[in-house]
Amino acid sequence: MTIDLAIIGAGPAGMAAAIEAADLGLSVAVIDENPAPGGQVFRGVERAGGDPALGADYAEGLALARAFRAAPIAWHPATTLWHLDPEEGYLSLDGAPDLSARRVLLATGAQERPVPILGWTLPGVMTAGAAQILLKTAGVVPAGRTVLAGQGPLLPLLAAQYRRAGAPPALILETTPRGRRRAALAALAAGGLWAGRHLLWKGLGLLAETRAIPRRRGVTGLRAEGRNRVERVVWEGGSAACDTLLLHEGVIPATHIPMALGLEMSWDAAQRCWRPVTDAYGASSHPNVAVAGDGAGIGGWEAAVAAGHLAALDAAQRLGRLSAEERDRRARPWLALRRRALALRPFLDALYAPAPASIPDATIACRCEEVTAGQVRAAARLGATGPNQMKAYLRCGMGPCQGRLCGPTVAALIAEARGTTEAAVGLYRPRAPYKPITVGTLARL
């Protein structure tokens, strides 16, 4: 049996798309690697949606998850897409029987931008997003001295959530370069202030709530030190004892599946990342595939909800259930919601752009294969012109994560060593299986 729409990912975009598509009479299946809907932003929301420590924004995901559960869709949790044939609409799955679908929506969201510093592979160093997932899914908080380092809206949010949960961090190290605020405020003055006021207000509230936590601004030269786990965080001009170091430099679209499919991609200079090229409805360069939510460019959960509805309306139109006029009419409120949700984005992009810093040679770039920045630079000077060639030189990007974590770093190092740009260097071309699978799964083919 061939269904109308297969949705990969049950975060805000995937859930919203599923609800809208089912409402339009499409047969819908949704798969997600996780055991429950929510994505990362609403991870565990059905368990912890009412937790005052996590806040009102997080609780908004509860209504979405409930509507998703109530919608007439086939829901396949704990299921991994390991191959997609977009021509045939054939999805090879691990955890559920394979699917055939007329249209596929990738709602695979974002991942945290890698933060390659010396010592970032030490036990006790993890991402701020990882720590927040522990809090959301299991009520787990760090014990001992916790240091938050980096920049982006997640850091003050997590600091506030930890404070409410009775586990405030000992120190916040902000890597936003000095003088950035002025440029960002100029971006804000150019537009977006009024439309984005509710988001700005929330951000200011979080900053006020975490004012009592010691903080260093304009931090550079960050590194983690310790023998078999992190014991100390060091920066230019200072250091502090540390049991848990939580790193964050913003989020970037998860490009693994779009890149593997060969979808047309573009370099987003403002967000310093790659994103699939999509139209206003999320349609990609492949006629059967759409991308919605943060996976098509970072916009946050409200923009993702709007994008999910828009992608579902477009799917219905393409499958002959809606006229183009009716699709466009129904799209209007979602386009307006997305514009509002994105109003503050130029300000955030300008404020939290990663600081241009040279990565020390001894830093591990590829965590899986333990390849250092210095090795990548040397290979680039020897003649490895791009990330795919670098695999042959050094095996970076060929470990179990398949380059998810080192891709942006390796590309930036090649660009630096060869005097060109990340846009010109490109990214790894991943191959199926998108995630490692067992021989047993292959044998079922």
Add this chain to the structure above:
Amino acid sequence: MFALRPEVPATVEVFVDGAPVRVPEGASAAAAVLLAGAAAIRETPISGAPRLPYCMMGACFDCLAEIDGVANRQACLVPAAPGMRIARQRGARVAFEA
């Protein structure tokens, strides 16, 4: 070093390298390893360096562990279940010992 918030009930008992640890419903195997205070969830195949879970969202593969006898599982994507046995994964698989 991680701890449970006092108001969260730990109702699921799993074993991390043989030692029992109680974790809440909804916790992943990776969360159980962190709550158990283990020094590492795996040792890397290249240098044998210790690692603990890093991204908790299925991207980094630093939480690869042996779960109920199956190696190379992404522990952050596996919900903890009663009696589950989570074991540290040590280095590369040895194909041939001279």
